[in-house]
Amino acid sequence: MTFTCPDIPDHEGFAAPVLPTGEPAPSASAFTKTFVGYQAACSCGWTDQRRFPATPEGTKEAEYRWWSRHAAPLLAAAPPAELVTRSNLLCERIVTLAAERPLAALTLLSQMEGWQRTLLEHAVAGAREAGASWAQVGAAMGISKQSAHERFSAHVSA
Ligand SMILES: [Zn+2]
Incomplete structure (x- = not known):
């Protein structure tokens, strides 16, 4: 089994x-x-x-x-498979949009960059509050623990 x-x-x-x-x-x-x-x-x-x-x-x-x-x-540290699929699809659609209407893609990507940064800081703060180490935060993002600490320690307490 x-x-x-x-x-x-x-x-x-x-x-x-x-x-x-x-x-x-x-x-x-x-x-x-x-x-x-x-x-x-x-x-x-x-x-x-x-x-x-x-x-x-x-x-x-x-x-x-x-x-x-x-x-x-x-x-x-594994996102739900359904969200990974949607994320990959969104990426493909934006690649197509950038080829057909680059200014529209730029508008959309700028909007996404705004909420992505906020959500990233929110997720890091949540992980730290739940007891995750900087090494775990870094591993989840594919960066070193030093990089994770340098990038986010000013934005999250503890
Ligand atoms: Zn295994």
């Missing part, structure tokens, strides 16, 4: 049977009769070191471990 979440489509969690060598099996379907327990694992290659018993309860514990240690932190 595997676990997925639509907003992190590249991650499929599973309870990997641990082989007698101590290595987790490469996938949930690579079942072996001789295994000594379960470890949480993910299709992206992530594995957890903690071993759970070779019982049905052990699989549940490993699956919860995948969720709590791997999926939940990723999900915290």
Whole structure:
């Protein structure tokens, strides 16, 4: 059995049977009769070191471990797939608009720049208030923690 979440489509969690060598099996379907327990694992290659018993309860514990240690932190920084799709579509439409009516695209992009900056500062403040570190804020934006701090620390408290 595997676990997925639509907003992190590249991650499929599973309870990997641990082989007698101590290595987790490469996938949930690579079942072996001789295994000594379960470890949480993910299709992206992530594995957890903690071993759970070779019982049905052990699989549940490993699956919860995948969720709590791997999926939940990723999900915290993953925008809803539906909004990513809309954002990509908007970008494509603006590229077309810029080719056909560049002044109209300029007007629209200037309006977006105004609310984008405000929303960005609001989101950074919200993340900081929720306990996110500058490293986490930077990682969510694809920049370093130093860059995130330099850019936003004057705009948010704490
Ligand atoms: Zn993963």
